[in-house]
Amino acid sequence: MTARHAAALCWAATAAVAVRGITGAAQTAASLRWLRRHRPAADATAADKANHGRHVLLILPMLREQTVIAPTVDYFTALAQSWGSATIVLATTEREHHDRHGAAGRLGELAAALRRRRTVAYLSRRFAGVLPADLLGQLAEASGDPTVDYRSRVEAAFQELPSTPELAAKLAADSNGRVRHHHHPDAGAVMVHQINHAGDAELRRLASAGVAPEAVWIGVYNADSRPHPDTLDALAAAPPAARVVQQSALHTLTLGGGSGLGGAVADGAALLQSRWSLAREIPRLRAQAAQAQRRSARWPRLGHCTGHGLFVRGDLWHDVNGLPTATMNEDLAFGYQLSAAREPIHVLPLLEIADSPTTVAALVRQHRQWFFSYPQYPAAARLAAAAQRSDSRTRAWLTAQGLARGALWLGQSPAIAATLLLPAIARRHRLAAASATAALSAYLIAPAALLARSGQPGAPRRFGTREAAGILTAALISSAGPWRCLLDLARAAMGGDHLVHDKTER
DSSP states (O other): OOHHHHHHHHHHHHHHHHHHHHHHHHHHHHHHHHHHHHSOOHHHHHHHHHHHOOEEEEEEEOSSOTTTHHHHHHHHHHHHHTTSSEEEEEEEETHHHHHHHHHHTTHHHHHHHHTSOOOHHHHHHHSBTTBOHHHHHHHHHTTTOTTSOHHHHHHHHHHHOOOHHHHHHHHHHTTTTSEEEEEEOOTTOOHHHHHHHHHHHHHHHHHHTTOOGGGEEEEEOOTTOEEOTTHHHHHHTSOTTOOEEEOOEEOOTTTTOSOHHHHHHHHHHHHHHHHHIIIIIHHHHHHHHHHHHHTOOSSOOOOOOOSSSEEEEHHHHHHHTSSOOSSSOSHHHHHHHHHHTTOOOEEOSSOEEOOOOSSHHHHHHHHHHHHTTTTTHHHHHHHHHHTTOSOHHHHHHHHHHHHHHHHHHHHHHHHHHHHHHHHHHOSSHHHHHHHHHHHHIIIIIHHHHHHHTTOOTTOOSOOOHHHHHHHHHHHHHTTHHHHHHHHHHHHHHHHOOOOOOOOOOO
């Protein structure tokens, strides 16, 4: 490739970043205006809630959540009490006990690592799942001391750590019925199996008490989720015919959780993901809901569900047999099924505050797991075809949208890198520098700055040089997880390896 060709590619990448940046910044501003304008009025929600008269099931799938289960249950108990007929459902899995046996075999390796001075990032990357992150952090601070018997220390910490199912059972027993616990007995079960198992069991319980499925909302959150305190009031104000409601998230719960360059990058990644919620997720869902309610569009929009902040009415849950289990991730595949069936996915006008990985390694691992949904859009199309949802042309169009979005994610980091490179290789250096600065500002800086000034709960209090550097670096590595996902898929295809749903937190 000649220098001229390289410059042309960089100019094309800069133009693409600029266009995506301008549209993203405009849509971020529109989403923030919509959130301010459509927040339910406090004096109207009580009547809406009484008219709906629905029971809410708040399902929390959990795996190795010993350090967060108690505060999470406390938070959701307060949320449920504001509604009345709401139940918190803790969904655990036998996989925890299976994984614990494997973790016990790595205690000697962990002790050997602690004899040398190790960082929190190193231990979190190498020994995630052996002990919770906060315990690994404490061990990292005390590592490198030749006088310490690390083997005894890690074994004691391991033995003293109760399992999540044990804690969930105790919390349910002490809750006077507000909290219920369902344990999936299959060690091979992943999160979607836990959710479906608990949801089906609770619907059967309510049905035996005379509660019809259409009078039940099934809400799914993660153990780290912190939905807005008025979330259920906003749910009550949803259109009476709504059967699916999605709450989008700001991934800012862990802002400031790290230090140094790694902390700045982690914070940048949290802002980058929050930007995506405002610039892409909310506008797409609003457009999908508006179009699906008309049911006359020739080219349907693809709705993008996420696995937390998702509310499904009980009758629809029965119609679709819960969340999809045939794909690596259930959320995007579920959004595909709804879009193919022309089912509106309504957007809740209140945001959830969720966490974000605090290390680069955890960020790449999370993005790898999330990206599996994109190459599996053809599999989601086959599920829709088997269920006779829409025609082949509609499914092909929805699949094309999903694959195109995956391609954009794969190309995000290369495009950002090419934009940064442009001033160094273009002949007109000043014009190139101005163009690259404008493109990156529109793509990254403007949406984050708009969020910081929005006053939204969970929005960052400031956006300065550190945050700008962090979000730029995060954008440069944001495609690493997706490319790793494709590599793993290729290896599995050639070697017959079995891909397992990875836990991306703690």
